[in-house]
Amino acid sequence: MSRAFNFSAGPAALPEPVLRQVQEEMLEWKGERASVMEVSHRGQAFIDCAAEADHDLRELMAVPDDYAVLFMQGGATTLAALLPMNLAGPEQSADYILTGHWGEKALENAKPLLQTHVAASARDSGYKSIPLRDQWQLTPGAAFVHYTPNETIHGVEFFDIPDVGNVPLVADFSSNLLSRPVDVSRFGVIYGGAQKNLGPSGLVIVIVRKDLLGKHGRNLPPIFELQNQVKNDSMFNTPATFSWYVVGLVLKWLKAQGGTSAMEQQNRAKAELLYSKIDKSGGFYVNSVDRVCRSRMNVPFMLPSADLDKPFLKEAEAAGLLGLKGHRALGGMRASIYNAMPLAGVQALTDFMDDFARRNG
Ligand SMILES: Cc1ncc(COP(=O)(O)O)c(C=O)c1O
Incomplete structure (x- = not known):
């Protein structure tokens, strides 16, 4: 599997x-x-x-x-x-x-x-x-x-x-x-x-x-x-x-799972983890949505150069992280972290993002 x-x-x-x-x-x-x-x-x-x-x-x-x-x-x-x-x-x-x-x-x-x-x-x-x-x-x-x-x-x-x-x-x-x-x-x-x-x-x-x-x-x-x-x-x-x-x-x-209240707690935790990784990346990853309305479901983010998009996606796939390509209207990346995405998935993504930024920053 x-x-x-x-x-x-x-x-x-x-x-x-x-x-x-x-x-x-x-x-x-x-x-x-x-x-x-x-x-x-x-x-x-x-x-x-x-x-x-x-x-x-x-x-x-x-x-x-x-x-x-x-x-x-x-x-x-x-x-x-x-x-x-x-x-x-x-x-x-x-x-x-x-x-x-x-x-x-x-x-x-x-x-x-x-x-x-x-x-x-x-x-x-x-x-x-x-x-x-x-x-x-x-x-x-x-x-x-x-x-x-x-x-x-x-x-x-x-x-x-x-x-x-x-x-x-x-x-x-x-x-x-x-x-x-x-x-x-x-x-x-x-x-x-x-x-x-x-x-x-x-x-x-x-x-x-x-x-x-x-x-x-x-x-x-x-x-x-x-x-x-x-x-x-x-x-x-x-x-x-x-x-x-x-x-x-x-x-x-x-x-x-405990219904929508439990889902809210988990979705909040996943989103906080991902946005804080983006915000603390020293500008390597950027999400420019106003903080008060940043989505807990779909997190678009940009890399410092569009030239890094392809290597990011290829290495992410090799690390078992799929579907991160941003919508063609915006480019960059997008992580959709709906109810079925466990916290462990977002943890794996942020670990990969750390590693990628270290090697390419
Ligand atoms: C907010 C929103 N509305 C509408 C749609 C379109 O949905 P459908 O393809 O089921 O018509 C989408 C699909 O991505 C969506 O995200």
Whole structure:
């Protein structure tokens, strides 16, 4: 076995006990004499498996009863378009807060569907900080405010939930879902792709306050009408059964670890270790994000010269540290340290960084 510590931004590392269970159950699942991928989503075994994942997610996030939880296909990007369609009519407006690449993408997907307004943006300063709340120019009567609590590429994370009054807050939690406790009742919608903190790609989790749906006045194709997924327990059409099953196992693993509070403690410790290594490297490694909003999930950092990027990545791989190449938009490195990354993985990374800096500084 040569499994390495995997710092990929997504699809990302999964907990090893989960992978082992998947391996064990691959040929025969739950006495079905077939794998989970080969049985009907309408059969009792899968319905029970789906309901258990729903129950565990609700418990882990303390989801109030007036919210629906959906396990849908299409990834977060599809939801960035489906949500505006479902939350407002074409004449209504929505505010977007931009703190990085994914907020911009969400905005682009909403533009054809309703009146969009950028209420705050850190674009001009290279997405290194969060615009101060009192400088946001929110539109009175907007249908919703959209923001990205963790920007996966720029490494910028909100640690407080912004106060936007009575306007529903819509949040793309793709890269920090379940990494710490979150008060769901403060949101209109929480959504996030599974492939970072929760499981394989192919699934997007949506937690939506039910009273917000069905008021858009649009004539939508039934498959785009989120209420149809709510009414059919996310089985209006065939769901991504294998991904749903694996997410269910990850949720059980999370519960066994102590839930989101335990995850927060561990994620804090991992991030502190890595940022302090960067900050104490005498300028060899640089992360230029404002300290108050440095992401605990995705840590971008630069080396003193781009010429060192290739040797760094090659030697890191040889040392069993994978997926460290930064996003092409920023260059440099990025370490994604989601829930499934143990502290030992970050320790191995910082030991390697020390050694590399000593030899190349
Ligand atoms: C914050 C955020 N939003 C959206 C996406 C896009 O997700 P998907 O590829 O599932 O559509 C990503 C993927 O990396 C992301 O990190």
